[in-house]
Amino acid sequence: MSAPLIELDNVAVTLGGHAVLRDIDMTVRQGEIVTVVGPNGSGKTTLMRLIIGALAPSAGRITRAAGLRLAYVPQRLAIDPSLPITAGRFMNLPHRRDPGRVAAALTRAGLGGLGSRPVSALSGGQLQRLLLARAMLSEPDLLILDEGAAGLDQPGVAAYYARVEQLRAETGCAVLMVSHDLQVVMRASDHVICLNGHICCEGTPENVSGSAAYRGLFGGGEGALALYRHHHDHVHADGTPCAGHDHGEDAA
Numbered sequence: 001m002s003a004p005l006i007e008l009d010n011v012a013v014t015l016g017g018h019a020v021l022r023d024i025d026m027t028v029r030q031g032e033i034v035t036v037v038g039p040n041g042s043g044k045t046t047l048m049r050l051i052i053g054a055l056a057p058s059a060g061r062i063t064r065a066a067g068l069r070l071a072y073v074p075q076r077l078a079i080d081p082s083l084p085i086t087a088g089r090f091m092n093l094p095h096r097r098d099p100g101r102v103a104a105a106l107t108r109a110g111l112g113g114l115g116s117r118p119v120s121a122l123s124g125g126q127l128q129r130l131l132l133a134r135a136m137l138s139e140p141d142l143l144i145l146d147e148g149a150a151g152l153d154q155p156g157v158a159a160y161y162a163r164v165e166q167l168r169a170e171t172g173c174a175v176l177m178v179s180h181d182l183q184v185v186m187r188a189s190d191h192v193i194c195l196n197g198h199i200c201c202e203g204t205p206e207n208v209s210g211s212a213a214y215r216g217l218f219g220g221g222e223g224a225l226a227l228y229r230h231h232h233d234h235v236h237a238d239g240t241p242c243a244g245h246d247h248g249e250d251a252a
């Protein structure tokens, strides 16, 4: 088993008197792809903020590998449309990079020749590739993608997942993906965590997706996508009910 990059041990977060996360035990290891899925308000963003160190846990412990390099790709990019920043200049934010590395990264991302195009004129898929390419310039050990495939059409999602898998294969970085899409997870995920204030269930996509019939529904070639559906109406061993969110296991 590869070395842990980050470990959360019995972590809880209370914000404004509201228990947002509790009993969170999770580990991301070197080179692993971990996907966190959960409905709106389930605490995904809060979990990411803990992991990047923007928020301290109210209880429990977070351990990071020494010298851990994180790259975080946010869900939304706040770019003022009146500020016509080009893709090439965007790659140099927040630090100026070696022009050769920037050009090579753009080419690898399929954006060769688009360095002078305004970011606002890129398609959704091109923008996602640009964000990924910029994040990889910092050579992270752990790449965190917040709703990276949001807004893309189905072939776009498949292409995005394939690109993430390729980046992991090329660089050996670990990937932590966050999604509110409860049905589609990246099949290449080594581990899937379903969050709803606490970890409802977890395992490999194969373990959790159940039906093979759902796979490949969205195209993407060699099973780039898997569907992950299950129910969450259950009661925990300590008798506390999990606020039900039904992922429709039997809704074919």
Ligand SMILES: Nc1ncnc2c1ncn2[C@@H]1O[C@H](COP(=O)(O)OP(=O)(O)OP(=O)(O)O)[C@@H](O)[C@H]1O
Residues within 6 Å of the ligand: 015, 016, 017, 018, 020, 038, 039, 040, 041, 042, 043, 044, 045, 046, 047, 180
């Ligand atoms: N500063 C805060 N004070 C009080 N409650 C908060 C605070 N920040 C978040 N919350 C609450 O914590 C819960 C989880 O929020 P969070 O943004 O982590 O969820 P999420 O899973 O990322 O949601 P979404 O998918 O909608 O982005 C929500 O009920 C939210 O209202």
